[in-house]
Amino acid sequence: MAAPYACDPAASRGRRVREEESAFRSCFQRDRDRIIHATAFRRLKHKTQVFVEHEGDVYRTRLTHSIEVAQVARTIAGALGLNGELTEAVALAHDLGHTPFGHTGEDALDALMAPYGGFDHNAQTLRIVTSLERHYAAFDGLNLTWETLEGIAKHNGPVTGELPYALATYSAEHDLELATHASAEAQVAALSDDIAYTNHDLHDGLRAGLFTDADLEALPLLAPAYARVDADWPGLDPRRRRHEALRHVFGEMVGDVIETSQALLSDSGAETAADIRNLGRPVIRFSDSYWRDLQTIRAFLFRQMYRAPQVMDERARVTQVIDALFPHYMAHPSDLPDRWSAGTQGSTETARARLVADYIAGMTDRFALQEHQRLIGPLPAGLKPGPHT
Template identity: 75%
Template sequence: MRAPYACEPETARGRLFPEEESAFRSCFQRDRDRIIHSSAFRRLKHKTQVFVEHEGDFYRTRLTHSIEVAQVARTISNALGLNVDLTEAVALAHDLGHTPFGHTGEDALDALMRPFGGFDHNAQTLRIVTRLERHYAEFDGLNLTWDTLEGIAKHNGPVVTARGNTEGVPYALAEYDAVHDLELHTHASAEAQVAALSDDIAYNNHDLHDGLRAGLFSESDIAELPIVGPAYDEVDRLYPGLDPYRRRHEALRRVFGAMVSDLIDTSRALLEGGEFPNAQAIRECGRPVIAFSGGLWAELRQIRAFLFENMYRAPRVMEQRARVTKVVEDLFPRFMADPSLLPARWQDEIAGLRDESALARLVADYVAGMTDRFALQLHAEMTGTDILMDGH
């Protein structure tokens, strides 16, 4: 039985384009399924998490990361009596707007788009599910429910301080909010908040695992980290002499479990300590209701600081960042200078563009939608260089 503050399909706020309800699936199940079957979701298979896609089959991609986030989110949502299907839909969609080469590609594209309003991957996700996916006869996008769209738009918290004030809001969010009010001044549902912190849990855990596998740091380097060190100590006490790979897995799954348990316990106390007769009360309460404890949050900051220094800014990773940044910096101006280089199916839309800003957003849509592999191949064809081999 779900809690009174859970989002219910029966009280969902509907879709921008009304549709007949399914006889077999709730509206949130349909949202989840449409996300899974989208082209953007499939492309996540070849979009980087930290390592460029070609570097190895064992490292996380945006697709495997999104699946892991959804699994964590389902567990937490179920434990808190929330709507698991809505939570999963938001979790699966949260990275659809990422560029090739992860945050490196996003930083490069944002810099190029700065004269035209910038680029934000979260806003791009909304643009994808409301406009760029074009498979249905009666509408562009996936026509997701309001509840899922607001979770995508503001799972990290309110976007603006007052209703109607969209100053400084990424273009895609402001554009859609003008036709379908997502209440950007309020918090998202508890389900969306679960999806957001499940993202933190997943990447903190798997980046430790991928960093170890890549040799960027060792078990001895992380022995003093909070949560991590005690997890290794417990494994060594229970299983002395365990082989290194099993030892690593046993320790990191304990790290995973510690984060999940803390989030459930802290959030349950926040929810039970408040007056939340329905889901809207969660949105309007003025504070998050899904949170880590203060102690664990401080420990996670230490882990993040370690990962930032030893993984995200490691010399090997920074070298690759510089190279793939050049890919985006080369491709974007080429398409701006000669839009005929874009695929044929984009040409009709190009003909109807009003100004340079509209063209820039179209080019950004195309570049952002590329996988690592496609961006590298296209760059090699256009420039005659293999940037990962040549370093130019």
């Protein structure tokens, strides 16, 4: 049964371009389906999560990460009586705006775009779903509902102060009420992102040899999980032991968010989705004690994984790729595909920079490497372009 503060598709604020409703799918389900069929969503399978795409077939990519976020989000939304289709739509879309090479690529592109308004992957996601996906006859973008666009724009909380370029541009024409919190569904998507990446980065870091099971056994939440597995399954194969311990922590994270959020929602007095937006505080959270323990785990991951010497070396190499491609396209826009180079004709420098940023941001890891090799020359040592685009 839906909670009174859940987003109701029948009460949606609708789409910017009016369309006939489907006889078989709710408006939020159509949003989710359009996101899954988007070109930008398919590209996520060759975009970095932490490790560059060619480094191993079993490490997470942006696509597998997004699917895992959606799975967690559906579970939490269902337990809280929220709209699962809207929650899943926001979860699946949340990383569409990521550049090649993950946050490293974003940092490089943001620095290059500093004179032109900067670059932000979350704002870029909104730009993709409202403009850059161009397949439909009646509109640019995916023409998603207001609720899904709102969730994409501010699932991490209100957006105030100086807005990222893409958010400022779109919001001036279609108000997403950026100063308020998003729906409970979008808040679930945001917390599910935290749960998913914490869990899978522990898995991937172990697989990459950046730390050991013994290292994890010294951390809060993980120590009792390993002890429980040892008590229930003494002498278990190390890989199964690891999986069981991390699976237990994964389930605990989901359970803590559900239990904490149920209490917050009950105490909020919210009777509508609008009440959730106007509370002035989030209603989907970890408990304080669990959050403190997670911060210890994240600090460990930052030291041992995100700033590991081999990862930092890779960050430096892929930054060189972005740093070379951007000025090349700015100076030689004819090297862009025809559809893109046409947009640079007669444009201002800022407009050309924004177009070049859109193009580079849409690249997969392997395509960025191939373009560097084709247009500029040999890649930095240790990088390889992959077999195809």
